Amino acid sequence: MFEKEVFAEPYKIKMVEKIRKITKAEREKLVREAGYNVFNLKSRDVYIDLLTDSGTGAMSDEQWSEMLKGDEAYAGSVSFEKLQKAIDDIMGFKYVLPTHQGRGAENVLFSVMVKKDDVIIGNMHFDTTKAHIEVRGAHAINCVTKEAFDTNSDYPFKGNIDTEKLEELIKEYGPERIPLVMITVTCNSGGGQPVSMENIKKTAAILKKYNIPMFFDAARFAENAYFIRTREDAYKNVPIIQIVREMFSYANGATMSCKKDAIVNIGGFVALNSPDLYQQCTQFCVIYEGFVTYGGLSGRDLAAIAQGLYDGIDYEYLKSRIYQTEYLGKKLREAGVPIIWPIGGHAVYVNAREFLPQIPKEEFTAQALVVQLYIEGGVRSVEIGTVLADRDPITGENRYPELDLVRLAIPRRTYTLSHMDVVVDAFEKVKKVKDKIRGLRFTYEPKVLRHFTARFEFVS
Numbered sequence: 051m052f053e054k055e056v057f058a059e060p061y062k063i064k065m066v067e068k069i070r071k072i073t074k075a076e077r078e079k080l081v082r083e084a085g086y087n088v089f090n091l092k093s094r095d096v097y098i099d100l101l102t103d104s105g106t107g108a109m110s111d112e113q114w115s116e117m118l119k120g121d122e123a124y125a126g127s128v129s130f131e132k133l134q135k136a137i138d139d140i141m142g143f144k145y146v147l148p149t150h151q152g153r154g155a156e157n158v159l160f161s162v163m164v165k166k167d168d169v170i171i172g173n174m175h176f177d178t179t180k181a182h183i184e185v186r187g188a189h190a191i192n193c194v195t196k197e198a199f200d201t202n203s204d205y206p207f208k209g210n211i212d213t214e215k216l217e218e219l220i221k222e223y224g225p226e227r228i229p230l231v232m233i234t235v236t237c238n239s240g241g242g243q244p245v246s247m248e249n250i251k252k253t254a255a256i257l258k259k260y261n262i263p264m265f266f267d268a269a270r271f272a273e274n275a276y277f278i279r280t281r282e283d284a285y286k287n288v289p290i291i292q293i294v295r296e297m298f299s300y301a302n303g304a305t306m307s308c309k310k311d312a313i314v315n316i317g318g319f320v321a322l323n324s325p326d327l328y329q330q331c332t333q334f335c336v337i338y339e340g341f342v343t344y345g346g347l348s349g350r351d352l353a354a355i356a357q358g359l360y361d362g363i364d365y366e367y368l369k370s371r372i373y374q375t376e377y378l379g380k381k382l383r384e385a386g387v388p389i390i391w392p393i394g395g396h397a398v399y400v401n402a403r404e405f406l407p408q409i410p411k412e413e414f415t416a417q418a419l420v421v422q423l424y425i426e427g428g429v430r431s432v433e434i435g436t437v438l439a440d441r442d443p444i445t446g447e448n449r450y451p452e453l454d455l456v457r458l459a460i461p462r463r464t465y466t467l468s469h470m471d472v473v474v475d476a477f478e479k480v481k482k483v484k485d486k487i488r489g490l491r492f493t494y495e496p497k498v499l500r501h502f503t504a505r506f507e508f509v510s
């Protein structure tokens with residue numbers, strides 16, 4: 051039995067937002083009307099919303115007060131200065147370009163660094179990163195450690211780069227075709243799994259040999275640092291900020307979606323240590339995002355990010371954050387729900403094919419579970435499986451990823467442990483009807499990014 055540890059969230063609640071529980075019959079009707087796609091639901095009809103941890107966190111009173119002080123100058127605002135200072139202090143990068151969110155940062159950086167036929171290696175690229183690579187006619191290659199594919203082992207750093215394979219890939223393609231390597235911390239597409247400091251160091255050393263720059267996709271850098279502290283012996287009790295500084299000291303730059311570990315509702319940036327690269331990126335920031343000191347954000351957004359970066363690396367906050375994710379994961383595991391192990395930082399990932407073996411993968415097993423979870427408990431999750439994987443652009447066939455997953459992503463500082471109990475209860479209810487759950491088929495299938503707008507019906 052997973053016992054609740056006696057410690058609590060390191061904050062008290064100052065403002066609340068009402069959530070509403072509707073009846074199961076209402077949910078059945080609404081999800082049918084939504085074409086069995088939870089992206090089409092209205093959030094007011096969702097009881098507990100675990101669709102994403104992106105931009106859904108609760109800001110602190112300090113962030114809100116920084117927002118009030120936000121300086122709304124078009125150029126050279128005080129808020130921008132604060133952001134620049136925070137990034138320099140925490141990550142050690144002198145040059146910063148704000149962007150509207152993470153994918154904006156990818157667009158600005160890749161506009162300079164990535165061209166047709168290039169090869170961008172990473173542990174596991176996030177969807178938007180992959181898309182920004184492929185749209186330029188370049189190739190996105192995943193090079194995560196093979197341990198990542200064993201979802202039951204205790205291996206503590208399943209986000210690690212496979213350094214042997216990395217070197218083989220560099221030899222195969224040649225360093226001149228590889229403008230950068232991108233390490234995503236934590237590795238969202240691999241289940242929110244961390245990358246160890248040892249692996250970061252080793253990867254950096256290999257890349258140095260071939261003169262290839264190393265970048266971080268830093269969306270969840272603070273959660274990664276917490277895992278380094280708790281799972282890597284050499285970093286036991288080392289202050290988080292020191293771990294973060296060391297992580298970034300090996301890198302040439304980073305892109306960040308601040309909607310995650312900077313705990314804001316919108317924003318991102320590119321951070322660099324090369325004045326030349328910065329200079330080249332500025333023109334694309336101006337074209338796509340906005341002038342170089344605001345990048346599509348308001349001054350108050352910049353100020354909230356600056357403060358949020360410090361909120362995000364607070365040890366007590368991170369401890370309760372990761373504890374909450376583990377609390378949910380361990381309770382689900384105890385209830386017999388198969389999940390990716392170890393539990394990731396921002397989300398619990400349920401292995402739908404193992405949970406609902408009677409639904410063939412052609413009938414979108416994980417999507418069927420997402421729908422039933424909403425019907426039973428009003429919990430909104432997201433499918434990370436066959437629907438998300440789209441069709442092969444050449445053969446037109448469905449792509450079946452190795453795992454069909456349901457992600458329960460937990461917004462930061464938003465829900466309590468009691469809400470997690472409700473999620474566990476929803477799974478208990480799903481378990482009771484498990485054998486009766488039916489698969490789905492498309493009634494509408496868009497050509498690209500189908501998981502956002504597709505519509506389904508039950509296979510009878």
Ligand code: F0G
Nearest residue numbers: 102104151152153176178238267269307
């Ligand atoms: N990189 C990672 C690792 C991400 O998880 C995301 C977004 C992005 C980049 C893009 O950032 O949304 O600000 O443009 N992940 C969200 C999610 C959407 O639900 O996991 P963005």
